Amino acid sequence: MLLKSLRGGLGLAALFALLAVSDLASAHSLYIQSGRHRLNEGKKSPLFFCYGHHFPVDDGVRAAKLASVAVHAPDGAVTRFGPRQETGLQSRMVEYAKPGIYVLTAETNPGHYTKWVDKKGRNRSTIKPMSAIKDQASSVVTALYSKQYAKTYVRCGETDGTFQARVGLPLELVPVQDPTALKPGDVLTLKIFMDGRRYFGPGHIDATYDGYSTESEDLYLPGEAVTGDTVTLSLDRPGRWFIRYYVKTPASQEAKGDYLQQKRTATLVILVPNERRHPRAEHH
DSSP: OOEEESSOOHHHHHHHHHHHHTTTTTSOEEEEEESOSEEOTTEEEEEEEEEESSSSOOSOBOGGGEEEEEEEOTTSOEEEEOOOSSSBOOOEEEEEOSSEEEEEEEEEOOEEEEEEEETTSOEEEESSOGGGSTTTEEEEEEEEEEEEEEEEEEEESSOOSOOOSOOOOSEEEEESSOTTSOOTTEEEEEEEEETTEEOOSEEEEEEEETTSOSSTTOOSEEEEEEESSEEEEEEOSOEEEEEEEEEEEEOOGGGTTTOSEEEEEEEEEEEEOOOOSSOOOOOO
16 A cells, blocks of 8 residues: 555545545646755755646646745745736745755635536536525535645755754645655655644545656546545655645535535645766766
């Protein structure tokens, strides 16, 4: 088993898997990335995003979609970027002035996704709340209110291996070992935190690496329902890995007219480098 939960709860997990299927291939996922994940002191590299279903890059990100973009320096200082107004990869150059491990993060503004059947029996979908289509719908397949939290790590220069495992995202994948020192064949252990506390409830996790497939949502680890605060992944291939975890909870009584479930998604990008295959060429 390449991906497993370290805690039990198979009944809840099976139920959660059924609930997950209807929207897995529909809602766009957000990943924050760095042009390079290992670089020397004083160098610059762009941060940018993947948004969609193809990896490593798919759709552009609208300014209104991003609530925050931040760079967390090794000393704890945080630099925040406002989104660019044009739709795109929302790229920004980041200067890595001091050695250490940096954390790049982003949060989205909440949004709706409603999948429904109209009165002529046609399948429809919209990014509006359920209340906006209630007079046109014969039934609602799913109605989500979602928010996403993205994170990646960048190593600058020589480090002592210390890093900010958790930076306080409302839903966060927290690596136990240095995420910038991974090698092919390593097993990555992640702790799940929600609202500042370890989360032991049901969730869903999947993962892939750049180059595995060019097709939409065709993932190396297609995903499974898990229960507990710990998940492990066997990183048996080199490359840029994309890890996605989400939790869905029923809508509050006040919100049931707009959506059926709240969905929170955390993504993590890590680099598993390979050994150099050919000697460096001499450049003149």
